[in-house]
Amino acid sequence: MASLTVENYLKAALQIAMRDEVEWISTGQLATALQVSPGTVTSMLKTLADSGLAEYRPYEGARLTREGQSLALRMLRRHRLLELFLVKTLDLSWDQVHEEAENMEHAVSDMLIDRIDEFLGHPAADPHGDPIPAADGEMRTDGSECVPLSSVEPGAEICVARVTNQDPEFLRFLADSGLTIGATGQVAQNSAEAGIVSTEFAGRTIALGHPAARQVLVRVGGLGLP
Numbered sequence: 001m002a003s004l005t006v007e008n009y010l011k012a013a014l015q016i017a018m019r020d021e022v023e024w025i026s027t028g029q030l031a032t033a034l035q036v037s038p039g040t041v042t043s044m045l046k047t048l049a050d051s052g053l054a055e056y057r058p059y060e061g062a063r064l065t066r067e068g069q070s071l072a073l074r075m076l077r078r079h080r081l082l083e084l085f086l087v088k089t090l091d092l093s094w095d096q097v098h099e100e101a102e103n104m105e106h107a108v109s110d111m112l113i114d115r116i117d118e119f120l121g122h123p124a125a126d127p128h129g130d131p132i133p134a135a136d137g138e139m140r141t142d143g144s145e146c147v148p149l150s151s152v153e154p155g156a157e158i159c160v161a162r163v164t165n166q167d168p169e170f171l172r173f174l175a176d177s178g179l180t181i182g183a184t185g186q187v188a189q190n191s192a193e194a195g196i197v198s199t200e201f202a203g204r205t206i207a208l209g210h211p212a213a214r215q216v217l218v219r220v221g222g223l224g225l226p
Contacts, residue, residue, distance in 0.1 A: 011072050012030055078108060079101045094128060097127060122140075124140040129161050163181070163216055178202050185200050
């Protein structure tokens with residue numbers, strides 16, 4: 001049975017690979033994601049390689065093996081289903097569930113996760129819009145394209161589909177501004193020079209800097225979520 005630390009490393013590596021659409025992950029990326037030193041990451045990557053969960057190359061980083069990816073997807077499935085379960089059944093807000101799911105995901109059984117999945121109706125996404133892996137590891141998606149809010153032209157109708165930054169303070173700011181999953185609005189202005197996107201949601205004007213707007217993914221056309 002993999003340790004909690006191993007599971008966290010594998011899940012973090014998978015999320016980086018999926019986010020950046022890369023195969024190899026650098027030690028620096030993992031160190032930043034897990035808030036540990038590069039030396040600590042290097043030691044763990046060697047351990048993962050010895051266990052057959054990853055391939056490791058000095059100065060290049062690591063990539064997950066098929067076994068490592070399978071375990072990482074299993075942890076990601078647990079985490080995202082638990083987040084949605086806490087929102088749906090205990091009425092926790094989307095800024096409260098990440099840490100709770102982090103604590104719970106290592107303790108629950110696959111049987112319980114499968115029952116939660118069934119209870120929730122086999123959902124496609126968690127409270128932040130992140131896709132949920134099915135039991136076979138396939139990502140559930142409705143097939144529609146999402147783009148960063150920072151890239152949308154003025155005048156476009158948009159629907160908030162996903163938020164990649166799960167910092168509680170950032171999520172609370174979005175919720176207070178009305179930029180929650182499924183919210184529809186319009187891009188009023190997008191200034192590359194000023195680095196600001198101005199949007200209108202439910203009669204309110206919300207301005208985001210481009211770094212923040214890149215972390216909000218939208219569907220262009222205002223199509224709502226299923």
